[in-house]
Amino acid sequence: MQQAGALGHTPEVEHTTTGLNHRKLLMWVFLASDCLFFGTLIATYLLYRGKSTVGPYPHEVFDIPLTSYSAFLLLMSSLTMVLALAAVQRGNAKWGRIWLLATALLGCHFLVNQGWEFSHFVTEGLTPRVNLFGATFFTLTGFHGAHVTLGVFWLTAVVVISLLRPATMSAKNSLNVELVGLYWHFVDIVWIIIFTVVYLLQPAPPLHG
């Protein structure tokens, strides 16, 4: 809900105790809270790592090159996000919109890959029901995917609204873009952790397997 306030009207110049804008501070506090959210999900994955009693096991289903490509997409989307904010801060709304849309498209590409990966896993017999690996994997990456989806919607909404109300993307109101940027970078960083913990540091295959 907190991101909702970011889309709209011209923020009035307000005096604050810290000098930080209220919405920016809210975003930081929200992200701190989201750290604990993902922290708990990652902890669940780690606690149940290697505890599955039946397959499929991670080493049987993971396609590291594909996931590396997905990680690359998200990293590049952080670059386009930075470029978008820089453009808007220079007062160049047109390039701001282009880079924002590029960010959203890279996010979409990531989601398509994730959808393909999920359906591929399901055909290999890995579902949330079948074992703990499936349950923890789909929950963790699924919630991350939901965050990316929300980010794509938010990016698109910022662009659409800026077409209807150009003032929302003036250099003075660059905070509208900065906030979605903070969120987007955070979601990217979470992916770096998930990629490392889930995909790269796989547990040893079970001996009897």
Place this chain on the structure above:
Amino acid sequence: MAMITDVLRRPTGYSGVWGWVTTVDHKRIGVLYGVTAFIFFLVGGIEALLLRLQLAGPDGTVLTAAAYNQIMTMHGTTMIFLVVMPLSAAFFNVVIPLMIGARDVAFPRLNAFSYWVFLTGALLLHMSFLVGGPPDAGWFGYANLTEKPFSESGIDFWVLGLQVLGISSMAAAFNFLVTIINMRAPGMSLMRMPLFVWMTMITSFLLVTAFPVLTVGMMLLLFDRLFGTHFYAPAGGGDPVLWQQYFWLFGHPEVYILILPAMGIVSEVLPTFSRKPLFGYRVVVYSGIVIGFLGWMVWSHHMFTVGLGAVVNAVFASTTFLIAVPTGVKIFNWIATLWGGAIQLKAPLYFALGFIAMFIIGGLSGVMHASVPVDTQHQDTYFVVAHFHYVLFGGSIFGLFAGIYYWFPKVTGRLLHDGIGKLHFWLMLLGFNLTFGPMHFLGVAGMPRRIYTYPEEMGWAFWNLVETFGAFMIAASMLVFLFNFFRSLRQGEEAGNDPWDARTLEWSIPSPPPIYNFATIPTVHSRDPWWEEKEKRRGAPVPVAGGSNGEPHQDEGHGIHMPSPSYWPIVVALGLGVMAGGLLVFASVNLISGLIVTLGGGLVAIIGIFGWSLEPASAGPEHG
């Protein structure tokens, strides 16, 4: 996009029911929180009376075993999530902006949203009474009791109700953190903030960090129930103890979420009625911070008998002993505040003193539980029930009543009757000790918690009867309070700006405060700014009070731009409620109808979010 904002015309009025439904004024939202929480206090109290009636004598027949479990679960869940937390939120809302010299919170519509989501979650939880029966696994909802094979649909209501309540608490905590960090009046540095503001900030920090853990824990439980995963089901390799870890990882910070606001209130009441500054202000602040951090490091003391191993138990026993230190420091500071003060024995001070005395008893039995061998004996006996009622009722509820008596005049403009208030206090104190004191004896005598009946040969009948008698005495004290409340609303003594000759900024403005609170934002030069101001003026009667005159001028704040009322918070809250309802339909009917309801709710929520974000915070002329 502009169409969306035109669908609902911007409400403008402050009067009538719609004025309350669309309000974004922190004082009104505080009143909504307070009244709703008090209604649930009565509901939870009636549930407690049912439990006590059942246990009054051996082989009780008032409730069946199943009904006992349900009522016990709802009593605990209600008192914690629907009473103490929202009642504290009521004080955050009413008092915090006034204390820091602000005109509202940082996000007034988010604040209204928090309240409406709270109401939605509370109603969702209570809908279980109508559909399939309330939850019955205790307020802690231990796995496996909550897994599908062992429970009814009540658990779905419990999980989704608490998830919705979590959204409300987190939204409110975000809001108050930003408000306190960012909206203090000029000159109010951190170390000049009133203690209640400090405790609210620490509480909000705990909420923001602890609730996500519960959110994830309950999400996994929901997946177990809805999608057949095995997070907590040993059949598929899952571990029920993981639920305990997550629940208490949230649950122990939650304990401090429940007590810190009451500690803040008491830290305001004691100096006012001792006519002395709080003794050792800095130390009280620091111990609050230490409690906030240590509160995160003690959760496994709820699990000493689970079998986590001697090392784990030793570590958590040590941290638990440690947390007694900052708590004890606070108690000594409160007592030292009273020492040598010109004590005014008014009703708020009675409740604050009751808080200190009862909290010491509850704190001492808490330290006993920190010792693993002692805890192993006490685990799951009435001794534990005695302990947490001494800290949550004797602590939180007494502290919150101190706040009600203290700030009632600020909110309503009239004082609660002092004599009736003292009668309320004595009845409640006596009833409380008769109810929960004997639980210590019964617990040591071996009476287990959560049993719905006991045979006569156990020899527990006498103290149980005394407890039931005490519980009805507490009920009687509530009737006295309600009488006082309604009587004082109509014919209470006019309060004026500053009936207690108090110390903080909220007393510098009229009671009830004008919608804009401060005509001019005060500048703060010291820790007790209003007291300091009055000290300067002793002898020289100057009418100006914190920038606004003693008599409220109707049109004084005309140039002040306040946020306008808004429909959108309640629309989004409604959408969220319907979404959660959709998951309930999914759980008990089928996927398709559940999906339709969830998507419908999602659509309402999305429309609400867009309407909200496209609507300017205040419908000023510059926005057309």
